[in-house]
Amino acid sequence: MIEAQGLTVTYPGGKGVFGLDFQIGDGKTMGYLGPNGAGKTTTIRALLGFMRPDSGRAAIDGLDCFADAPRIQRRLGYIPGEISFPEKMCGCEFLRFMHAMRGGRGKRSAREEELLALFELDPSGRIDKFSKGMKQKLGIVAALMHDPQVLILDEPTSGLDPLMQNRFIALIHRERARGKTILMSSHGFEEVEKTCDQVLIIREGRIIHEDRAETLRRSRTRTYLLQAAQPARAAAVLAEAGFTVPAAENGSFEIPVAGDAVDRFIKAVATLQVVDLNVKSQSLEELFMRFYRQDGEEDAL
Amino acid sequence: MSLALFAYTARKNSLLLVIFYAVLAFYLAVMISMYNPEDMARITDMLDLFPEDLMQAMGFSQQVSDLTSYLASWLYGLLMLAFPMVYCIILSQRLVARKVDSGSMAYLLATPNSRTRIIVTLGSYALLSVGLLFALLFGTGVALAEWLQPGQLAADRFLQLNITTMLINMLVIMIGFFFSCLCNDASLASGLAAGLPITFLLLNMLGGVSEDYQWLKRWSVYGWFDPLERVRGEMPWTINLIYAAGAAVLFAAAVLIFKRRQLPV
Numbered sequence: 001m002i003e004a005q006g007l008t009v010t011y012p013g014g015k016g017v018f019g020l021d022f023q024i025g026d027g028k029t030m031g032y033l034g035p036n037g038a039g040k041t042t043t044i045r046a047l048l049g050f051m052r053p054d055s056g057r058a059a060i061d062g063l064d065c066f067a068d069a070p071r072i073q074r075r076l077g078y079i080p081g082e083i084s085f086p087e088k089m090c091g092c093e094f095l096r097f098m099h100a101m102r103g104g105r106g107k108r109s110a111r112e113e114e115l116l117a118l119f120e121l122d123p124s125g126r127i128d129k130f131s132k133g134m135k136q137k138l139g140i141v142a143a144l145m146h147d148p149q150v151l152i153l154d155e156p157t158s159g160l161d162p163l164m165q166n167r168f169i170a171l172i173h174r175e176r177a178r179g180k181t182i183l184m185s186s187h188g189f190e191e192v193e194k195t196c197d198q199v200l201i202i203r204e205g206r207i208i209h210e211d212r213a214e215t216l217r218r219s220r221t222r223t224y225l226l227q228a229a230q231p232a233r234a235a236a237v238l239a240e241a242g243f244t245v246p247a248a249e250n251g252s253f254e255i256p257v258a259g260d261a262v263d264r265f266i267k268a269v270a271t272l273q274v275v276d277l278n279v280k281s282q283s284l285e286e287l288f289m290r291f292y293r294q295d296g297e298e299d300a301l
Numbered sequence: 302m303s304l305a306l307f308a309y310t311a312r313k314n315s316l317l318l319v320i321f322y323a324v325l326a327f328y329l330a331v332m333i334s335m336y337n338p339e340d341m342a343r344i345t346d347m348l349d350l351f352p353e354d355l356m357q358a359m360g361f362s363q364q365v366s367d368l369t370s371y372l373a374s375w376l377y378g379l380l381m382l383a384f385p386m387v388y389c390i391i392l393s394q395r396l397v398a399r400k401v402d403s404g405s406m407a408y409l410l411a412t413p414n415s416r417t418r419i420i421v422t423l424g425s426y427a428l429l430s431v432g433l434l435f436a437l438l439f440g441t442g443v444a445l446a447e448w449l450q451p452g453q454l455a456a457d458r459f460l461q462l463n464i465t466t467m468l469i470n471m472l473v474i475m476i477g478f479f480f481s482c483l484c485n486d487a488s489l490a491s492g493l494a495a496g497l498p499i500t501f502l503l504l505n506m507l508g509g510v511s512e513d514y515q516w517l518k519r520w521s522v523y524g525w526f527d528p529l530e531r532v533r534g535e536m537p538w539t540i541n542l543i544y545a546a547g548a549a550v551l552f553a554a555a556v557l558i559f560k561r562r563q564l565p566v
Contacts, residue, residue: 045565048407048410049410050564051565052563069416070413070414070415073413076411080404080566083404084405097309101409101414143411
């Protein structure tokens with residue numbers, strides 16, 4: 001169980017997180033979303049015991065995150081958002097060192113071998129010569145090799161190629177099935193959608209939304225880029241199907257489609273002669289705006 | 302103490318220690334080989350050619366005759382303070398501030414070791430490495446003297462000299478270590494860790510220029526002790542206690558501060 005009660009952590013500049021309240025029950029997976037600088041990493045620093053709350057409390061399994069940090073770390077796996085390894089170290093040496101710092105002795109554990117094989121990582125060689133992806137993989141192996149019960153992952157897939165991202169997501173699914181409690185920060189909806197039960201959204205240091213991942217997926221809006229052979233007819237068909245159709249630019253439309261209207265949209269588009277259909281990639285900020293416009297204007301940002 | 306962290310720290314910083322030991326051992330060898338009892342009178346005459354203030358500022362005293370006093374005056378007056386000071390500044394910054402600044406401290410803290418345990422381990426390495434450096438220098442000095450100037454070195458007084466010099470450097474490394482634990486910003490930490498001991502060294506040198514400025518020495522940790530008086534037994538051994546207590550207080554303060562600090566890593 002990971003919990004925050006009125007958790008406030010501030011930096012000298014006035015930034016920070018303010019009055020966070022959330023609970024992640026045993027065996028649950030929580031996605032933690034927010035734009036850069038929203039306070040995701042600050043929250044994680046409080047959970048890891050690096051930052052002491054100005055007020056409120058952060059606790060893991062009932063233990064205070066600051067005072068009982070060493071006891072919590074026994075059962076915790078952490079992937080930092082910005083991984084910085086000790087200088088001039090070989091990957092193997094780093095893993096051995098982390099193993100020893102956790103009180104382990106002797107050879108690599110079976111679990112460590114398994115993770116290295118899963119991510120196809122050869123940890124020999126100097127870490128500062130590793131690519132970004134390799135460093136990320138090394139961070140993942142170091143965080144999970146002692147098979148911790150609680151996982152705190154700060155943007156764990158950044159730097160991984162799509163294949164490895166999928167492997168990581170599959171790994172998280174397996175960990176979830178094994179009853180691990182997971183907090184995973186991200187600035188991408190998709191990743192969180194695929195892995196988490198619950199989603200927590202933070203903006204400017206405050207939690208602005210907490211919901212089931214499923215609900216969020218259904219209520220959110222995607223923008224499709226449609227290029228039709230006959231733009232005028234396309235506009236008419238889509239308007240009839242109940243979609244807002246802005247003016248065409250070079251014969252292509254940008255059409256916002258709510259999460260529960262995808263089926264209706266596809267069926268309407270199927271009657272047209274389609275030149276191209278694409279999903280517009282959205283920044284999280286845009287996503288929030290759309291999401292909240294739909295949720296009600298009174299929910300001011 | 303975490304043995305794993307201690308072993309790792311020792312491995313990563315051994316080269317630094319070896320380099321400083323090699324340089325200082327080289328100086329010891331040169332100084333010992335240059336010593337010649339008959340020449341001491343002539344050296345004294347030669348020194349008269351230099352401005353007296355300059356010689357005193359450098360910590361070189363002219364009333365030396367035996368090998369032990371000669372080393373105390375010529376080597377332990379300045380070189381054995383200035384070189385190890387550089388070692389202390391570099392090592393103290395490497396141990397904590399640089400790790401916090403780069404963020405790699407996160408990896409140490411993400412293991413089941415308390416902050417106190419981590420800092421006590423790193424600080425102990427700092428102290429023990431200074432201890433080892435002077436133990437090696439003492440051993441090397443005795444061996445070199447035995448070889449080059451048999452029977453000239455008073456090993457017991459040379460030991461006393463090395464013990465006090467070692468304790469001064471332990472105090473200096475703890476000054477650096479304290480700032481290293483205090484500041485989030487590595488450049489601020491190293492600025493303070495370097496600035497204060499350098500100021501002490503300059504005060505000590507200025508204080509040696511003339512009687513009028515001798516009061517400056519009281520403001521410098523280096524000035525509380527005179528190597529020549531130490532080997533002549535004119536300085537009470539309690540000076541050792543002062544240095545040791547200073548180092549211990551700074552170490553304890555470093556641990557207490559680090560334990561409560563915000564670490565944005």
